[in-house]
Amino acid sequence: MQSTLKMVLVVILVIYLFIISKSVKHKNMRINYLIFWSIAGILLIIALLAPNFIENISKTFGFELPINMIFSCAIFVILYLIFDLTRLITKEQNKNVMLIQEISMLKQRIEKIEKEGNKNEGI
Incomplete structure (x- = not known):
């Protein structure tokens, strides 16, 4: 993946995390869902910045392809x-x-x- 596309996606995910945190502040979302969606966003950022991480985890758990694990x-x-x-x-x-x-x-x-x-x- 191109580095500019990665950076754009990371910026979008950071905005996503900011919007989620504002939703809890305005009481539009419960805390347990905030934690869930925040972890999902952080995992997506990690997957973007370190794609080998996903491959290693999928191999560890016995998946043939990383997409199968995902x-x-x-x-x-x-x-x-x-x-x-x-x-x-x-x-x-x-x-x-x-x-x-x-x-x-x-x-x-x-x-x-x-x-x-x-x-x-x-x-």
Whole structure:
């Protein structure tokens, strides 16, 4: 890869890391996802600056080609993210069910109090 292309990609990745850090500051992203995306960005910078590093790691783990290791890692990371997001969605759905139940109970109490108030006014 040409050195100018490498430098452009490194600059883009540094901007990417900056944007991610700003997202947490503005509470658009949770800290655990910040750590995940920051590590991903740093690993990409390392892969750009030291391509032999990826080749050595892939050979160590028994992959024939470095791209096979990269795709395998990407698949496992995506599966983890899907699992984590599914867990968060389930947690939020459970909160919604609890809130709906509390609201319906409060509505029943309000209606009961209003009926009792109307009966007392009629006396």
